[in-house]
Amino acid sequence: MTTLNEPLRLSNGSVLPNRIAKAAMEELLAVPGQLPGDALLTLYRRLAAGGAGLLITGHVMIDRRAVAQPGDVVLEHDTPLEPFRRWAEAGQSAGGQIWMQINHPGRVIPKDLTRTTWAPSEVPIDVGGLSGMYPTPRPMTTQDIEETVERFAVTARRAREAGFDGVEIHAAHGYLLSQFLSPLVNRRDDRWGGDLPNRARLLLDVVSAVRERAGRGLAVGVKLNSADFQRGGFDTDDARDVIKMLADAGVDLVELSGGSIESLATAGAPADGRTLAREAYFLTLAEQLLAASPLPLLLTGGIRRRVVAQQVIDSGVAVAGMATALAIDPTLPRQWLAGHEAQATLPRTRIRNKTLAAAALQAVTSRRLARLGRGKSSKTPYSPAAALLLERLVRARRRRSYLKWHTPA
Numbered sequence: 001m002t003t004l005n006e007p008l009r010l011s012n013g014s015v016l017p018n019r020i021a022k023a024a025m026e027e028l029l030a031v032p033g034q035l036p037g038d039a040l041l042t043l044y045r046r047l048a049a050g051g052a053g054l055l056i057t058g059h060v061m062i063d064r065r066a067v068a069q070p071g072d073v074v075l076e077h078d079t080p081l082e083p084f085r086r087w088a089e090a091g092q093s094a095g096g097q098i099w100m101q102i103n104h105p106g107r108v109i110p111k112d113l114t115r116t117t118w119a120p121s122e123v124p125i126d127v128g129g130l131s132g133m134y135p136t137p138r139p140m141t142t143q144d145i146e147e148t149v150e151r152f153a154v155t156a157r158r159a160r161e162a163g164f165d166g167v168e169i170h171a172a173h174g175y176l177l178s179q180f181l182s183p184l185v186n187r188r189d190d191r192w193g194g195d196l197p198n199r200a201r202l203l204l205d206v207v208s209a210v211r212e213r214a215g216r217g218l219a220v221g222v223k224l225n226s227a228d229f230q231r232g233g234f235d236t237d238d239a240r241d242v243i244k245m246l247a248d249a250g251v252d253l254v255e256l257s258g259g260s261i262e263s264l265a266t267a268g269a270p271a272d273g274r275t276l277a278r279e280a281y282f283l284t285l286a287e288q289l290l291a292a293s294p295l296p297l298l299l300t301g302g303i304r305r306r307v308v309a310q311q312v313i314d315s316g317v318a319v320a321g322m323a324t325a326l327a328i329d330p331t332l333p334r335q336w337l338a339g340h341e342a343q344a345t346l347p348r349t350r351i352r353n354k355t356l357a358a359a360a361l362q363a364v365t366s367r368r369l370a371r372l373g374r375g376k377s378s379k380t381p382y383s384p385a386a387a388l389l390l391e392r393l394v395r396a397r398r399r400r401s402y403l404k405w406h407t408p409a
């Protein structure tokens with residue numbers, strides 16, 4: 001039986017010291033210039049000390065024109081690298097690995113940060129009454145697509161130069177690469193749309209470009225939805241086929257997640273009340289993918305107790321990933337590896353609107369990350385509704401800083 005303490009050798013030759021990963025959480029802590037600053041360093045030193053064998057950063061944007069939130073970090077060809085070197089060192093300070101998650105949000109950019117967005121096709125986001133927050137995207141040209149592949153490769157190469165052990169390409173949760181994979185959002189009839197090999201072409205081109213530019217030494221992971229949970233959307237059969245394509249392309253690890261902004265099965269935001277109540281809520285889907293998967297899998301979603309993390313590993317998943325629980329208690333991995341049963345208790349909210357409830361619970365987690373980054377305890381005095389309000393206020397300040405640095409064309 002594989003235990004949580006067992007190291008994992010990846011195909012690039014590097015070794016994760018144990019089977020627990022901190023999954024990506026958009027930290028919203030960038031300092032002016034969209035750079036990592038002291039708060040991110042403190043946060044990652046504390047997460048590293050917490051004992052997870054792998055820390056995956058919150059998504060880092062590959063293009064300054066396209067940030068999901070104004071507090072996001074951006075890494076481009078001419079970004080100063082020193083702050084990123086310090087970030088990598090903080091993440092490695094206790095002997096584990098740190099991977100940078102790299103992302104392009106595609107159509108998921110709020111209107112107040114951009115004048116235009118692009119996506120595979122002109123399909124606007126449907127989040128009910130909040131849909132107006134996002135511009136209708138324009139379809140990407142071949143040139144846009146090629147430029148995007150190049151940007152992913154440049155960001156990965158620079159992450160490697162800064163000392164990161166790996167990158168995780170974000171192809172889940174309804175961002176650009178996941179938009180291409182989705183038959184609902186991708187209505188193209190050229191080589192980038194239509195059947196699954198065409199819809200997966202952008203992701204595979206990104207993987208090859210990253211591999212070519214950054215070399216074998218860099219671990220390459222991909223975060224993929226086990227399903228989008230939308231009728232007619234990217235489903236588990238598609239995920240199984242894409243994992244095989246990723247194995248052929250030389251990926252080291254696939255992280256399975258699920259849902260998107262239109263179908264909130266993740267980010268602490270259950271599609272229905274029962275999803276969050278279940279622990280390791282993508283395990284059933286993962287089990288369907290495990291037998292056929294030639295790659296080690298990392299499973300994230302709902303893990304907050306040691307027995308559940310062990311159950312995930314027992315099912316054949318290589319690494320158990322956690323986001324929310326580690327913002328509550330970053331020391332959980334260390335305690336679990338020592339055999340203690342510590343667990344995290346998630347906050348609840350009475351907010352009825354699902355999108356707002358999800359945003360409020362996520363805001364509580366963001367407040368915790370900010371507190372950890374200031375060297376404080378993760379305990380926040382705010383209710384989810386108050387945390388959401390506070391996040392909106394802090395966001396207004398960050399938005400001014402972002403727009404001062406980058407003026408939308």
Ligand SMILES: Cc1cc2nc3c(=O)[nH]c(=O)nc-3n(C[C@H](O)[C@H](O)[C@H](O)COP(=O)(O)O)c2cc1C
Nearest residue numbers: 023024025026058059267268301302322323324365
């Ligand atoms: C505050 C917050 C920020 C997140 N940011 C990201 C992100 O940048 N990239 C990503 O792939 N997932 C992100 N997620 C999703 C998590 O990685 C994870 O898939 C999800 O929260 C489910 O795992 P959990 O139940 O352990 O929290 C975020 C989640 C939270 C709560």
